Amino acid sequence: MIANHLLFKLVSGEVFGPDQPIALKLLGSKRSIQALEGVAMELEDSLFPLLREVSIGIDPYEVFQDAEWALLIGAKPRGPGMERADLLDINGQIYAAQGRALNAVASRNVKVIVVGNPCNTNALICLKNAPNIPAKNFHALTRLDENRAKCQLALKAGVFYDKVSNVTIWGNHSTTQVPDFLNARIDGLPVKEVV
Secondary structure, three states, X not given: OHHHHHHHHHHHOOOOOOOOOEEXXXXXXXXXXXXXXXXXHHHHHOOOOOEEEEEEEOOHHHHOOOOOEEEEOOOOOOOOOOXXXXXXXXXXXXXXXXXHHHHHHOOOOOEEEEOOOOHHHHHHHHHHOOOOOOHHHEEEOOHHHHHXXXXXXXXXXXXXXXXXXXXXXXXXXXXXXXXXXXXXXXXXXXXXXXX
């Protein structure tokens, strides 16, 4: 679902700008290939002026060929009774394989954004398996957690969230995560002076 929403924002120009043509290469699995074919047809039927190509595949070595951006959204969610270690093992294998494929065939300047939880760990696993790509090109998207921390501070201070800045999140989306407000500001003032 996240990928479906994101794809239409990409081809509409909302992400890379209204003048940036886009060629999408979509990676799926044997189980998801039919759904992926349907998404590709929807994108093509919509005649987005920036969309130049949609290709799909299940081999990351083919899909990541010369990629400039890799948006790694998929991860297995934690199921009932599943131990965290089991989930980390499954997702670790996925992100290690994707890192190796990116390292082998993507642009040396590829930007990699990881969304699948635990995204900090998955991003690190992917990075460690792509030693020829600069570490600064890997990003874990923890914006949901940052937004939640900003919202809580704004509510506590009685201001709108746009008055809150410099909030940092440490760790994964779990009970071990630490929202760091020590450098945060509310309307330009240190949080400790406002709350």
